[in-house]
Amino acid sequence: MPSQPNNTLPNASSQDTAESPLRWLEEHGDVLYRMALVRVGKPDLAEDLVQDTLIAAWQARESFAGRSSARTWLVAILKRKVIDHFRRSWRHVDLPGELTIDDLSDDFITRGENAEQWKPERAPSEWGDTPEALLHNRQLGSALRQCLAQLPESLAAIFAVREIDGLTTEEICQEFSLSPSNLWTMLHRARARLRRCLEKTGFSPRA
């Protein structure tokens, strides 16, 4: 972050100007918090990211200069902060080890005539004729957040940037220094686990 000699926030008496971080907090704090929460899953971490975002926004206020809405600008900073957080926590993850453990082999029969087929007890069950119609079901949103929180951090991060932020695979490979093949493997594992978790918690087989 650039350090500026007069890089101070406005005091209480000048809070009400359009470019006050306290006003940003009032007007956009909830949206920023929810955006962080669906990506990182942890309330305390989401709060810290909101705070970091507002401080960074204040420090970079000259580059804003009303070119877009304050919210658009703050959201862009928050998304960057979330990716920076993922990259920082990434270093603590034993990535190669994680990629060699085939945790999905549980889903499939490994030997005999039916090798490579779904195990009957693990096979995808019927979610209903139109799972798409259930997407606005609020419980499902909360089930997705819970399931994401149960994933290893690196898999959850990769899923969030790909499917929630909508980054391209090229962008993700660059951000996280991954080969395309490693990225596809991680996404496959994240999706397979989330699917299974959602099936257990969000979708019950039709009775």
Place this chain on the structure above:
Amino acid sequence: MQSSVLQRLMKRFDPGCATVSRMISETLDHPLSPKQRWQLRVHTLFCLFCRRYKRQLLALRKLASTQASEVHCDTADLPGLSDIARERIRETLTSKTEN
């Protein structure tokens, strides 16, 4: 006799559900090779579970993007900042004025 020859041929061509499940995920990230596309198409024609798997991964993608857009459009049914968190952030922001 004919069907067992057909079955053997199918077995040779068919990569099995474990590999197909990975292919299904990869269709969401990059185009498959022509051979993989055929394997996937033929396999899912006969395999109910992999057909379901494909629909469910698509539903998962839609669910994730719906979450993102609901939050962005401020229509999500999620709690906002708690009063305690808001106050803490407010204090931190204000304290910067004293530096």
